[in-house]
Amino acid sequence: MxxxxxxxxxxxxxxxxxxxxxxxxxxxxxxxxxxxxxxxxxxxxxxxxxxxxxxxxxxxxxxxxxxxxxxxxxxxxxxxxxxxxxxxxxxxxxxxxxxxxxxxxxxxLKDCIKLPSSIEEWQEIARGYESRWHFPNCGGAIDGKHIRIRKPANSGSYYYNYKHYFSIVLMAIVNADYEFLYVDIGCNGRVSDGGVIEYTSFYNKLQNEQLNLPPNNMNKNNMNFVFVADDAFALHENVIKPYPQRNLTREERIFNYRLCRARRTVENAFGILSSRFRVLHTEINMKPEKIDYIVLALCCLHNLLKKKERAGYLPTQALVTEDLDFGRVVHGDLSEVNPLTSLQQGHSRNVCENAKLNRDKYKEYFMHDGAVSFQYNFVN
Structure with a gap:
């Protein structure tokens, strides 16, 4: 020594x-x-x-x-x-x-991150999204974040992502209050066309109807219970994403805006995490299996501190906010969020008709019973 x-x-x-x-x-x-x-x-x-x-x-x-x-x-x-x-x-x-x-x-801290397991717990999450973000029947926002790592020995391009650096992926579901409900860590940055989420236990349970989601007759306007996501994810009966950005009608633009408001919670959660724990701004030089523990610990600490240290922990400069009066989005410091946006664009998908019909139902709801006055400021 x-x-x-x-x-x-x-x-x-x-x-x-x-x-x-x-x-x-x-x-x-x-x-x-x-x-x-x-x-x-x-x-x-x-x-x-x-x-x-x-x-x-x-x-x-x-x-x-x-x-x-x-x-x-x-x-x-x-x-x-x-x-x-x-x-x-x-x-x-x-x-x-x-x-x-x-x-x-x-x-x-394993109990700090807990995916709801009962209809009542899912409904509690949905009430948060409806009261804060005006999006009904929502069980959470889904997105992924690339965690920059030092290239592991003898790994070739296995971890090399489309942003041109080596990474593993943090896939997360977040509630209306920026808290993690579910995380999956460790998928290599060179993600296949199938999508990161398709390798998770959450997606397996969703496909096999094992999440115990509220049935339609318990949801607002008899619509499907959904998770909100961006264009990187496939449309599913329970996963709803924006309309493609081509020749959008006014109704479709309003739907996309309303979905974006709800989905922004997961981007804000990543922004808070990166702002408070600056290790996510660096290239982590460890074996991938050790990095998995590092990232999971960060997510557990985030949920703990979000509850116990709310006033001091939540950095407002890391949030994306809105000026509702002038229809203006104010972007926070999300430079290190590294979302999965566009990972799968350009790949055709066979989307079931029920998933499209479900999205259309939400579009109609936002134009009538679920309309809010400020939505028109952002699309006119």
Missing amino acids: KNWLRGRESRSHMTLVRELRQSHQEDLFNYLRMSSETFNMLLTMVKPYISKMNTKMRQSINAEERLIATLRFLATGQSFEDLKFPTRISPQSLGVIIPETSKYICLV
Whole structure:
């Protein structure tokens, strides 16, 4: 061990963190992305899993140091070589500690991400979308995000995506309040024409009618219960996407606008995630299976902090908002969202007639019973 690393107990950033925890809560939040109370709760949960035994040779790196180093990595995206200076932990040890701690964060926070399993739970999600985004019978917004990675050894172009870098895909379903209901992580960036979602357990359950979605007679205007998506996804009886951007009628433009308002929740969720956890702005240099734990931990922490630290956690500058009076969309800082838009455009699909009819029903609803006054500002 290098001599300067031996001063970890007295000269690392732990002294600063303890001072911030005592009297500078705002700076602590900026440093760890959470308050002292939330940090203490998380430490209590993961401590049994990440604590190590001391030996005659040396003192172990304790659970608090491990968790703080991991949170700092997630917050900044610093390389292990850079992070070794404030933590006084060797890069080799950080390469073990951070994926391991992320894995156990996923374990203890696994209930933070939960796909509804009953009709009542789906209806609760739908009420949120109808009250906040004026879209009825909606179980969530679907989209994907490319996570930039260092090219794995001997992987060829397997992870090389259409944006010309290497990535894995985070596929997510989000509720009306920007919280993750479902995530699937790890599909290679070079996505097949079948689409990322078709490889997920969610899609399998949707195809086999195992999601326990509300039947039509329990939905507004007797319409299908749906998930909103963009052009990258196939139209399905329960997945609704915009009309193609060619020769649109006024009614179709209004439908596309109303769907876009609801679907924007998932883009905003990715924007919040990237804004708070800057590791998503970097090229993550780990094995893909370790990166899966990193990304899943971020999603779990996002949901936890969204509930417990709402006022401090939600960065409004990362959101896409609307000026309803002037019909103007105000774009937030979504430069690192990297959505799956256009992944599958140009590939013909056999869309069942029922899926098209369902979309037309929503179009008619938005022009009559479900019309809102401001929708015309955005299409005229």
